[in-house]
Amino acid sequence: MKLLKYPHPYKAWFTLSNDPDHTTLDRWNKLHQAIWGKLELPFSDSLFVKSYNDYVPGQVNLFDQKHLILGHSYDTIHTWGDYVYSRDKVFTHNDAVEAVDIINEFGIKPLIWVDHSSFTGNFIKNSDWGTKAYHTDAAGHKYKNFVYSLDLAYSLGIRYIWDGYLVETIDQQPNIFRKKHIRGLVFDFFYKHLKGLFSRLFKVDIRRDEDSELNRYGLKIVDFGNGRRMYSFRRFGTWNDAHIDGIPKIVNESMLNKLVKNGGICFLYTHLGKKLAAANHDEHISRETLDTFTLLKKYYEDKLINLSSFSKLLDYIVLKDSINIDMENSRIEFSPDGIRFKDLTCMDLAGQSFSFSISKSISIDGLLVYINGKKSVCHSIIVNTPKILTLSFQ
Numbered sequence: 001m002k003l004l005k006y007p008h009p010y011k012a013w014f015t016l017s018n019d020p021d022h023t024t025l026d027r028w029n030k031l032h033q034a035i036w037g038k039l040e041l042p043f044s045d046s047l048f049v050k051s052y053n054d055y056v057p058g059q060v061n062l063f064d065q066k067h068l069i070l071g072h073s074y075d076t077i078h079t080w081g082d083y084v085y086s087r088d089k090v091f092t093h094n095d096a097v098e099a100v101d102i103i104n105e106f107g108i109k110p111l112i113w114v115d116h117s118s119f120t121g122n123f124i125k126n127s128d129w130g131t132k133a134y135h136t137d138a139a140g141h142k143y144k145n146f147v148y149s150l151d152l153a154y155s156l157g158i159r160y161i162w163d164g165y166l167v168e169t170i171d172q173q174p175n176i177f178r179k180k181h182i183r184g185l186v187f188d189f190f191y192k193h194l195k196g197l198f199s200r201l202f203k204v205d206i207r208r209d210e211d212s213e214l215n216r217y218g219l220k221i222v223d224f225g226n227g228r229r230m231y232s233f234r235r236f237g238t239w240n241d242a243h244i245d246g247i248p249k250i251v252n253e254s255m256l257n258k259l260v261k262n263g264g265i266c267f268l269y270t271h272l273g274k275k276l277a278a279a280n281h282d283e284h285i286s287r288e289t290l291d292t293f294t295l296l297k298k299y300y301e302d303k304l305i306n307l308s309s310f311s312k313l314l315d316y317i318v319l320k321d322s323i324n325i326d327m328e329n330s331r332i333e334f335s336p337d338g339i340r341f342k343d344l345t346c347m348d349l350a351g352q353s354f355s356f357s358i359s360k361s362i363s364i365d366g367l368l369v370y371i372n373g374k375k376s377v378c379h380s381i382i383v384n385t386p387k388i389l390t391l392s393f394q
């Protein structure tokens, strides 16, 4: 019995979320109607709690728009709000306290944090001041850090964080898992041994997958201290195409076919509210971009690519990594990973499915499913083919 990469019959998994930069209410409505309305794509979304951006007045945020932007679900916060291009508003810890109240007031339970631009309170990208309660100057004087807020994010439930990088590899599989590619292996070998020299010569920070402890899906444990650990994930795409007009360029038939062929994942978190400055179409969403969203739906309906929210895919990856198959006793055990799930219950597994390839000798009736040591009362077993079964949790 072997765990399959994705729930049967999907071969790959794709997820999309809008980085709210530049998203005005009018654009939000257009995106909502196309993605969540007409096409009913099962994605979740990201939001600003407040916006003080003087470059983009009217940028959608939970505090100003309230229920107007609650037509679809959110599992991601783009920090505590947009404080970057403000003439006179300076972010402090108190703003994060207020943001938590607003998030709770609207019943939103974010699991994912994405750093924003050069925000001083970021956790990873451009600044990690948001993670430091104190800082000490060169003379040894210690100061309380006004933009610290990691404590609040953690107690709010944030367990996933963007690692600050974009990855152009279509299936997002780290290089170390691309064993088949001899060229990649040869490159890796030389890279590993010459990296130090290259970095010194060109004074650049060369970052490659094998430098970090990435799992097969590019996730990595980030330890912020005081028992606060999260998983970082990587985003697909390029900065030049990180706007709505870049979508057809990076997501198209050839990309999706490659994603299926390689059995990969795609975390596409991009600026859907931002048009290319030189775009020559009046409407916010071009015909080509709409066609791309329709194409995504087709791959989903053809059962080739699974679509979901970011958090469902992230949870799936974490849960999948802690499944234990005990063949001798026909027992499958789901365990908490200790970071995202301190405990594990039916509620945590609800909506998830896991498929296994089986041999004839397995008796389905005798199959035992345990969740953190307790017998599961919330799963059903579906025999998909004589060789594949799926555990689905309600």
Ligand SMILES: [Zn+2]
Pocket (backbone or CB within 6 Å): 019, 020, 021, 078, 115, 116, 117
């Ligand atoms: Zn942003």
